[in-house]
Amino acid sequence: MPPILEARNIWVVYGDGTIANKGVSISIEKGEIHGLLGENGAGKTTLVKVLYGVVQPVSGEIYVEGSRVERLTPSKARSLGIFMVPQHSILVSTLTGYDNIKLSYPYEDLDDKLDNILSELNVLIELDKPVHELPRGMLKKIEVIRALISGAKLIILDEPTSVMSPIEVQELIRMLDSLANRGVSFIYISHRLDEVVEICDRITVLRDGSVVYTGEVGDVSEVYRKMFRSDLSYEKFRLVKEQFNIERVKIDGLLEMPKEGVHVILGVEGNGQDVLARRIVSKLGEYGFVGFVPGKIEEAIVPNMSLVDNLRFRVVDDDGLDYIKLTERIVERYEVITESIYKPISKLSGGNIQRFVVGRELELSDKYTVLEFPTRGLDMRSMKLIHRRVQEAVERGVSIIYFTEDIEEALEVGDLISIIYRGRLNGPYRVGDINIDKIKMLMSGIGW
Amino acid sequence: MDIRSFLSTIVSVLVALFVYGLFIMYFGGDPLDAYYRMFRNSYLDPNGLYETLRLAGSLAILSAGLSLVFKAGIWNIGAEGQYIIGGIAAGYMIYVFNIGFETPVIPILVGMLVGSLYSAVPAYLKYKLDVNEVLTTLMLNYVALYILYYHVYGVWRDPSTFGFPVTPEISMGFRLPDILGMNFLFPLSIIVSIVAYYILFRSKYGFKLRVYGENREAAKYSRYNLFTLIVGSMALSGLASGLAGTGDFLSYYHRFKPGYAAGLGYTAIITTLVGESNPIYTLISSIFFAGFLYGSNTISIVAGVPFEGIYIFEGVLLAFIISRRYIGRWVKWMGAENS
Numbered sequence: 001m002p003p004i005l006e007a008r009n010i011w012v013v014y015g016d017g018t019i020a021n022k023g024v025s026i027s028i029e030k031g032e033i034h035g036l037l038g039e040n041g042a043g044k045t046t047l048v049k050v051l052y053g054v055v056q057p058v059s060g061e062i063y064v065e066g067s068r069v070e071r072l073t074p075s076k077a078r079s080l081g082i083f084m085v086p087q088h089s090i091l092v093s094t095l096t097g098y099d100n101i102k103l104s105y106p107y108e109d110l111d112d113k114l115d116n117i118l119s120e121l122n123v124l125i126e127l128d129k130p131v132h133e134l135p136r137g138m139l140k141k142i143e144v145i146r147a148l149i150s151g152a153k154l155i156i157l158d159e160p161t162s163v164m165s166p167i168e169v170q171e172l173i174r175m176l177d178s179l180a181n182r183g184v185s186f187i188y189i190s191h192r193l194d195e196v197v198e199i200c201d202r203i204t205v206l207r208d209g210s211v212v213y214t215g216e217v218g219d220v221s222e223v224y225r226k227m228f229r230s231d232l233s234y235e236k237f238r239l240v241k242e243q244f245n246i247e248r249v250k251i252d253g254l255l256e257m258p259k260e261g262v263h264v265i266l267g268v269e270g271n272g273q274d275v276l277a278r279r280i281v282s283k284l285g286e287y288g289f290v291g292f293v294p295g296k297i298e299e300a301i302v303p304n305m306s307l308v309d310n311l312r313f314r315v316v317d318d319d320g321l322d323y324i325k326l327t328e329r330i331v332e333r334y335e336v337i338t339e340s341i342y343k344p345i346s347k348l349s350g351g352n353i354q355r356f357v358v359g360r361e362l363e364l365s366d367k368y369t370v371l372e373f374p375t376r377g378l379d380m381r382s383m384k385l386i387h388r389r390v391q392e393a394v395e396r397g398v399s400i401i402y403f404t405e406d407i408e409e410a411l412e413v414g415d416l417i418s419i420i421y422r423g424r425l426n427g428p429y430r431v432g433d434i435n436i437d438k439i440k441m442l443m444s445g446i447g448w
Numbered sequence: 449m450d451i452r453s454f455l456s457t458i459v460s461v462l463v464a465l466f467v468y469g470l471f472i473m474y475f476g477g478d479p480l481d482a483y484y485r486m487f488r489n490s491y492l493d494p495n496g497l498y499e500t501l502r503l504a505g506s507l508a509i510l511s512a513g514l515s516l517v518f519k520a521g522i523w524n525i526g527a528e529g530q531y532i533i534g535g536i537a538a539g540y541m542i543y544v545f546n547i548g549f550e551t552p553v554i555p556i557l558v559g560m561l562v563g564s565l566y567s568a569v570p571a572y573l574k575y576k577l578d579v580n581e582v583l584t585t586l587m588l589n590y591v592a593l594y595i596l597y598y599h600v601y602g603v604w605r606d607p608s609t610f611g612f613p614v615t616p617e618i619s620m621g622f623r624l625p626d627i628l629g630m631n632f633l634f635p636l637s638i639i640v641s642i643v644a645y646y647i648l649f650r651s652k653y654g655f656k657l658r659v660y661g662e663n664r665e666a667a668k669y670s671r672y673n674l675f676t677l678i679v680g681s682m683a684l685s686g687l688a689s690g691l692a693g694t695g696d697f698l699s700y701y702h703r704f705k706p707g708y709a710a711g712l713g714y715t716a717i718i719t720t721l722v723g724e725s726n727p728i729y730t731l732i733s734s735i736f737f738a739g740f741l742y743g744s745n746t747i748s749i750v751a752g753v754p755f756e757g758i759y760i761f762e763g764v765l766l767a768f769i770i771s772r773r774y775i776g777r778w779v780k781w782m783g784a785e786n787s
Contacts, residue, residue, distance in 0.1 A: 285671060292669065299665035305658075313659045314670050316652050 002066030003027040004154050004185045005051065005082060010060035012046050016339070016347055020046035021057065022209040028154060033176060033186045035200035037223065039379040041337055041349040043209040044189050048156050051187070052084045053077040081153030085160065087377075089139045093132035097142040100131060105149045113149055120182070123175045136270065137168025141175060154185040159377060161195060165268040165405075167444065173199050262390060262400045263428060264414035266407065267443055269295070269373065272423035273403050277372045280401055284368045289315065291365030293358050295372040295403075300357045303346035307331065307338065310345045311360055326363065334359035335385060351378055358386055362393045369393065370401045375409065387413050407439055419443055453772065457722060460768035468761040477751025485750050486743030496742060498631065502700055503712070504731075504738035505633030506692045510716035511723065511730035512637070512644035513688025516681045518725040519648055521661035522574070524682060526567055526585025527689045528713025529592035534563030534690025535697040536595060539704060542618050543604055550621025552698045556691065563690020564683045566592070571682030575675055581682075593709055600704050615704040624699035632699040633692070637731065640688060644727035647684075657681055689713065715741065718762055721769045 005028045012021040020043045028034045038044045049055040051062070053072035062069045064080045077083075091100045102110060118125060125145060126138055134142075140160050147155050157176075161169045176186055176199060190196050196203060197217050205213040205223060213223065265273065274295050284290045294300055301310055311330070312323045327341045334355040338348055345353060358374045371390075375383040390400060390413055404410050410417055411431055418427030419442040426442050441447045469479030489496045510527045517524045538555035541547065547554060570584035604615040624632040648654040653676075660667040660677050667677070692712070701708055719737050723730030744758040 294669065296665075299663070299669055302659050302662045302666050304662055309655075313655065313666065316655055316670075 001030065002063070004030050004032075004065060006063040007047075007051060008061045008063070010047065010050055010057045010062075012043075012050060012055060012057050016343075020209055021050065023060075024206070024209070024211055026051075026204050026211070026214065028185050028187060030153075030185055031180050031183045032201045033180050033188055033199055035196040035203035035217070036187055036189045036206070037196060037203055038206035039351075039381060041351055042206040044206055045158070045349070046209075047206065048084065048158065048187060048189065051077075052082060052156060078150065081151055082156070083147035083150065083152040083154070084156045085140065085143045085147065085158065087159040089131070089136070089143065091131045091139060091142065094130055096129060097125065097127040097131055097134070097138075100142065101127075101146045101149055104146055110149065114145075117145060117148055121175060121178055123171065123178075135165075135168065137164045137172060140164070140172055144175065144179075148179070148184065152184065154187070156187045156189070158189045160188070161190065165444065169195065260394055260397050260399060261415035262394060262402050262413050263416040263418065264402045264404060264410040265418050265420050265425070266404060266410045266414075266439065267420035268405050271420050273372060273420060275423075276420070276425075277370050277401070277403060281370050284370075287367060289365060290367075291361030291369030291371075291398075293361050293369075293371045293374050297350075297354055297357055301345050301353060304344050306343060307336075307341040307345055307356065310356070311364075314360065315364060330356060330359040330363055333363075333389065335382070351382060354378060355382055355386070359389065362389055362398070365393070365398055366396070368399050368401075370403075372403045373405070374402070375404070375406075383409070407436060407443075410439075411436075453724065456772045457769070460765055460772060461722075463768055464761050464765035467764045468757065471757050471760055472747065472751045472753050475751060475753045477747070477753060479751075482747045482751045482753075486746045487739070489746045490739035490743040498629070500735070500738045500742045501634040502631035502738075503741055504735040505631060505635075505637040506696055506712050507716050507719050507734035507738055508637035508731045509633065509640045509688050509692040509695070510713060511720040511734055512641045512727040513685035514716055514720040515644055515723070515725040515727045515730055516648060516654075516657065517685045518720055519654075519661045520657040520677060520681050521664070522571070522678060522681060523582045524567060524570075524585050524685050525582055525717065526570065526588050526713070527685070527716050528709065528711065529585070529589035530563040530567050530686045530689035531693035531696075531713045532589075532592040532596050532709050533566045533693070534559035534686075535693035535704070535708065536592075536599060537562035537690070538694040538697055539599065539604070539615070542622055543615065550619060552622050552624050555622065555698060556694050559694030559697075560687045560690040563688075563693060564686040567686030567689065568679055568683045571679040575678045589713070596704065596709055597706065600706055600708075604704065606703075613706055617703045618698070622698060623702060624695065626699075633695045636691075636695065637734070640691070641727040641731040644688070648725075648727065653680075715762065718766050718769070721766070
C-alpha cells in the first residue's frame with residue numbers, strides 16, 4: 001500500500017533568498033502519527049506549508065496515495081483529504097462547536113456522521129457552547145473532529161499542545177491514538193520531546209532545512225542531540241538563592257515583587273494572566289520604563305518596520321540611546337538570525353521575532369520587566385538562552401515578573417512562585433518552600 | 449516605494465486609462481488621440497499649464513495633509529469639507545469683519561485654523577468615543593457644502609450680478625499674487641510637501657504616527673499619547689485642507705460660487721493613495737492628476753465625452769490602488785514565471 005502522503009526532494013527558496021527546505025523528503029503511512037521535530041527556523045513550518053499547498057516548492061514532488069500531485073493548493077489538499085490544524089485556533093469564537101463544524105460541512109448527513117465519529121471515539125466533546133467559553137484542549141479536539149467530518153485522511157497538527165494543561169494533553173493523545181488505530185494519519189509538530197516519544201510512531205528531525213533523521217523514535221537523547229547544531233553546556237541554575245533580598249513592593253495589593261529577583265506566576269494560560277500582566281505594567285509604569293513581553297507577541301512589534309525601528313519605537317523619546325548599536329547587541333546576544341538589522345521584522349521566523357522582543361525588553365529595562373510566557377513555542381536551546389539572560393538582568397538589578405505554564409521552568413528561573421488559577425493568586429512561596437505536588441494540585445484548582 | 453509597488457501603481461493607472469478609453473470609444477472618440485490632446489493642452493500649452501499647476505498645488509497641499517493621517521491609519525474623508533469651511537472662514541475675515549487694512553495673511557491663518565478645528569471634531573470623537581471617522585468626516589463634508597450654499601445663495605450673494613449665485617469679488621489687497629508666472633499655490637505646495645515629509649519621516653512625532661498606523665496595539669503598548677496622535681494628526685491634516693481652500697479662494701476664484709466646491713478634497717484621497725501617503729510622491733501624483741482633471745475638459749470637447757467621465761477614471765483607479773497589494777503579488781508572479 002502506498003504511503004498516504006509522500007514528498008520527495010522538496011526545495012523551498014523564499015523571495016529574500018532564504019533556503020528554508022533543502023531537498024527534504026518525508027513519507028507518512030496510513031494510520032501513522034509522524035512527529036516533526038526541529039529548532040525554530042529549522043524549516044518545519046515551511047515543510048508543512050508545502051504539504052498543505054500554501055507554499056509552492058521550487059522543485060520536488062508530492063504524491064498522495066501513490067499518485068503525483070502538481071501545483072498543490074490548500075483547497076486541492078483538502079479535497080485529497082489533507083487537513084491542517086494551525087497552532088492558534090481558527091474557529092469562530094462566538095459560534096458553538098457544532099456550528100463551527102457545520103460551517104465547513106454544511107450537508108444534511110452532518111448529524112449522522114458526527115454521531116458515528118463521537119460514539120466510536122468515546123471522548124467528551126462540548127459542542128453546544130460558544131467556543132470562546134471552552135478550554136483550549138477542547139478547541140483542538142473540535143478542530144480535529146471538524147477535519148474528520150470533512151473527510152480528512154491526514155491531519156497536520158502544528159504545536160497542538162503548546163497552551164494545554166497536562167491533563168488536556170493526555171486526553172488529546174488518547175483521542176489521536178484511537179483515531180490512528182482507525183486509519184487516520186497525523187503529522188505532529190512539537191518541541192516537547194516527552195510527548196513525541198509517547199505518541200509518535202516515527203519521527204523526522206529537521207535541522208537547517210535538511211532532514212537529519214527519519215525513522216523510529218528510539219533513543220531520546222540521540223534525537224535531542226540531532227535537533228541542535230552543537231552540544232552546548234549551560235551553567236546550572238541555582239534552585240534556591242542564598243542571598244534573597246526581598247524589598248516587598250506591593251502592587252495594588254495584588255502581588256509582591258522581589259527586589260532584584262524573579263517572581264514567577266505559574267498557571268495554565270487563560271487564568272487571568274493577561275489582565276494581571278497589564279495591570280502590573282501600567283502600575284509600574286509610574287516609575288519609568290517597564291519592559292513588557294505581552295502574551296500576544298504581535299502586539300509588541302511593528303511588522304513592516306526594520307529591527308532597528310522595532311527597537312526605537314519603544315523608547316523613541318529617549319535621545320541618549322544608540323539604537324543601531326543596541327539592536328546589534330540584541331541580535332548577537334539573543335541569537336536572532338537575520339541578514340540585516342534593517343530588514344522588516346516580519347521577514348523573521350516566529351522564534352526569532354520572539355527572541356528579539358524578549359531581548360529588547362530585557363536589555364532596555366533597568367528596573368522592572370514583565371515577561372508573559374517569554375519562552376512559549378521556543379525550542380530548548382532558545383529557552384535556556386533566555387533563562388540565562390533573565391539571570392543576567394537580575395544580576396544587573398532588574399526585578400522580573402515571569403509568567404509561565406511550565407513547572408520545571410518556574411523552579412529553574414524563579415525566586416518566588418505564585419500560582420494563578422481562575423483569576424486568583426496563591427503565594428508567593430519561596431522556591432524550595434513548596435513541593436511540586438502541591439504546585440500541581442494548585443495549578444489544577446485543588447487545595448485553594 | 450519599492451519597485452514592485454511602483455510597477456503595480458503603473459499597472460493600475462494603465463488599466464484605469466484603458467477602461468476610460470473604452471468609455472471614450474463608446475462616445476465615438478479615439479482614446480489615443482484624446483489622451484494625446486489632453487497631454488498637450490494640460491502640460492505644453494502655457495494657459496493649460498498654469499491651470500494644471502494651480503490644481504496640482506491645491507491637490508498636493510491637500511494630499512500632504514492626508515498623508516499624515518493615512519500613514520497613521522486614520523481615514524480622513526473630510527478634506528473637502530475642511531477645504532470649504534476654511535475658505536468660508538477666510539471669507540468672514542474679508543466680507544464681514546473689517547480689520548482695517550487689506551492683507552491675505554490674516555484670512556489665510558484664520559482659514560487654516562478653522563479647517564483644523566473642523567477636522568479636530570471627528571478626531572476627538574474617534575479618540576474619546578471610538579466613533580468611526582470615515583462616517584463623521586464624510587457627513588461633515590455635506591454640512592460644509594450647505595454652509596457654502598447658504599452664503600453663496602443667501603447672505604453673501606452679490607446684488608450687482610442680477611441673481612447669479614456668486615459673492616462679490618475681493619479687492620486686490622486680499623489676493624495672493626502669482627509667483628514666477630505660476631499660481632501662488634504651486635510653489636507653496638512644494639514647501640508644504642517637504643514640511644509634511646519632514647514631519648512624517650524625519651521627526652519623532654511622524655515616527656510615532658507610522659507606528660500607530662502599522663499596529664495600534666504596539667502604539668498603546670509603548671504608551672504613546674493617543675490624543676496627540678489622533679487629534680494632532682487630524683488637526684494638521686485639516687490645517688493643510690484649510691490652507692488649500694483659502695488659497696484657492698484668495699489666489700484664483702477671488703469670490704465664492706457653487707463650483708468652488710469642486711471635489712478636490714475627494715480627488716486628493718486618490719492622489720494620496722497613489723502616492724503611498726508619501727508627501728513627495730503625492731506631489732508627483734497631484735501634478736499627474738491635475739493634468740488629467742484639467743484635460744478632461746479637452747476630452748469632453750474633442751471626443752464628446754461628458755466631463756463626469758473623469759469620475760470613471762478616478763473610480764477604477766481607486767479600486768485598483770486599494771487592491772494594489774494583490775496586483776503587486778501578480779506582478780511578482782509574472783516576473784517569476786518569465787525568469
